[in-house]
Amino acid sequence: MPNRHLSASLRRKAAALLLPALLSAAAPALAPAQPVGLPDLGDSSATELSPRLEQRLGDAIIKEALRDPAFIDDPDVTQYLTDIAQQLSAQAPAGTPTIRVFGVRDPSINAFAMPGGYIGVHTGLVVAARNESELAGVLAHEIGHVVQRHIARGLVQQKQDSLIMVAALLAALVASRGNSQVPEAALAFGQAAAINSQLGFSREAEREADRTGFQMLERAGFNVNGMASFFGRLMQASGLNESTGQAFTRTHPLSIERMSDMQNRARGAVVNDRPSSSAFYFVRAKMRIMQAASSQDVRDTVRYFESRIAETDGIERSAAYYGAALGWMRLREFDKAQEAYLGATSGARSHFMLERLAIEIALARNDAARAVELARSAYARWPGQRGVAMALAESLQRAGRNQEAVEFLKEQMLKWGDEPRFHQMAAFSYSQLGNVVNERRSMAEYYAMTGALPAAVELLQQARSASRDFYEQSQIDAKVRDLQRQLREERELLKRFQS
Numbered sequence: 001m002p003n004r005h006l007s008a009s010l011r012r013k014a015a016a017l018l019l020p021a022l023l024s025a026a027a028p029a030l031a032p033a034q035p036v037g038l039p040d041l042g043d044s045s046a047t048e049l050s051p052r053l054e055q056r057l058g059d060a061i062i063k064e065a066l067r068d069p070a071f072i073d074d075p076d077v078t079q080y081l082t083d084i085a086q087q088l089s090a091q092a093p094a095g096t097p098t099i100r101v102f103g104v105r106d107p108s109i110n111a112f113a114m115p116g117g118y119i120g121v122h123t124g125l126v127v128a129a130r131n132e133s134e135l136a137g138v139l140a141h142e143i144g145h146v147v148q149r150h151i152a153r154g155l156v157q158q159k160q161d162s163l164i165m166v167a168a169l170l171a172a173l174v175a176s177r178g179n180s181q182v183p184e185a186a187l188a189f190g191q192a193a194a195i196n197s198q199l200g201f202s203r204e205a206e207r208e209a210d211r212t213g214f215q216m217l218e219r220a221g222f223n224v225n226g227m228a229s230f231f232g233r234l235m236q237a238s239g240l241n242e243s244t245g246q247a248f249t250r251t252h253p254l255s256i257e258r259m260s261d262m263q264n265r266a267r268g269a270v271v272n273d274r275p276s277s278s279a280f281y282f283v284r285a286k287m288r289i290m291q292a293a294s295s296q297d298v299r300d301t302v303r304y305f306e307s308r309i310a311e312t313d314g315i316e317r318s319a320a321y322y323g324a325a326l327g328w329m330r331l332r333e334f335d336k337a338q339e340a341y342l343g344a345t346s347g348a349r350s351h352f353m354l355e356r357l358a359i360e361i362a363l364a365r366n367d368a369a370r371a372v373e374l375a376r377s378a379y380a381r382w383p384g385q386r387g388v389a390m391a392l393a394e395s396l397q398r399a400g401r402n403q404e405a406v407e408f409l410k411e412q413m414l415k416w417g418d419e420p421r422f423h424q425m426a427a428f429s430y431s432q433l434g435n436v437v438n439e440r441r442s443m444a445e446y447y448a449m450t451g452a453l454p455a456a457v458e459l460l461q462q463a464r465s466a467s468r469d470f471y472e473q474s475q476i477d478a479k480v481r482d483l484q485r486q487l488r489e490e491r492e493l494l495k496r497f498q499s
């Protein structure tokens with residue numbers, strides 16, 4: 001299956017960054033002089049990666065991941081997972097990086113922490129979670145690795161590997177950004193991937209992540225049994241030699257001791273029998289459909305949802321209808337999708353993910369006016385949902401209302417400064433409006449945010465020559481200088497690691 005293959009490549013890239021040894025004892029081997037303007041890699045005697053470099057590496061790799069088809073670029077999924085993680089990390093010590101979670105299209109049960117507070121979660125893990133507290137339990141464990149800085153903390157015996165790793169990573173990064181001076185990048189990256197297959201956290205690190213994670217889980221008000229019950233099932237699955245759970249247990253070794261520690265902790269804590277949010281059920285259904293690789297898989301998954309419709313009630317039944325509707329959408333059976341959508345909303349149930357589905361069905365049926373109407377009322381009700389905002393912008397564009405779309409997108413950029421897609425959408429509307437300067441500038445912003453710096457610079461130069469406004473030109477010049485400085489820094493950083 002192509003998805004599984006690509007997903008494996010994403011996992012390798014992610015694993016490359018997981019390398020706990022990352023810089024550890026590698027620092028003394030680096031060139032001693034610190035060139036001006038470069039990030040400080042920390043004291044040469046330091047046994048860990050500096051938080052600043054860790055963040056830069058994390059930001060860089062996430063931009064790489066954006067281009068991988070296994071990366072789930074869905075605002076509902078990203079926002080839901082990140083919200084849960086941030087409820088947990090709100091209980092973490094000060095200085096913990098902002099936690100951002102993304103989904104990976106892969107049916108195996110796995111989650112991984114990367115440098116800079118990024119956490120990847122496989123669709124298979126969310127699908128396997130029985131309730132929100134179980135999902136929160138795994139996320140809490142991963143955040144525990146971030147809080148304890150396991151990714152950056154050194155494992156001295158791996159110093160040689162980690163040096164190669166960092167060099168390979170940076171080489172791959174710069175190569176991906178159009179620097180033809182690094183032809184060997186792909187090869188180096190392959191080496192890096194080979195080294196990573198043996199990667200895993202130590203038992204001590206696992207215990208620390210459990211302990212820290214448990215505290216966050218309890219303080220954030222989730223059911224503290226969530227962690228033990230999910231890990232218990234994983235351990236059983238890997239003991240039974242089921243392939244689904246192996247990915248996780250390989251990188252996070254489970255043991256009888258760990259399990260009994262978790263159970264003991266849960267016994268001594270107040271059990272908060274908190275129900276799962278509606279979003280949990282809808283996101284889980286969506287991720288189940290997302291991991292279906294072929295149209296036959298989609299059909300089988302729809303059949304699964306249909307059996308759930310017959311067996312369940314309440315929110316679970318609504319989510320089963322929702323999942324079936326998403327499946328019909330993928331099969332381009334829009335009438336069946338609409339029918340399932342109505343099933344999902346029976347009993348006057350409403351949720352922003354259901355409304356977003358209704359908007360998508362209207363768009364698929366080429367009824368842009370209806371989509372705008374639905375999206376406007378959904379946005380009035382859920383202004384804090386990025387997916388709803390995107391659906392409204394898209395509906396306006398499809399209805400040919402590009403001036404309104406631009407005004408709306410500008411508001412959204414202020415609200416969500418880290419979302420590249422609003423800039424990409426704005427570029428489309430500007431092109432429809434014949435505004436070349438703003439089209440190029442918006443697209444340049446999109447490229448800059450997704451790591452394609454040379455492309456961003458080129459578009460800005462085009463925007464500058466199209467501009468007739470002195471003030472605008474100097475704004476563009478400043479932005480070009482800023483991007484060129486970033487590019488230079490990356491190349492210098494790479495040279496340091498290669499020397």
Ligand SMILES: [Zn+2]
Nearest residue numbers: 201206209252
């Ligand atoms: Zn772990």
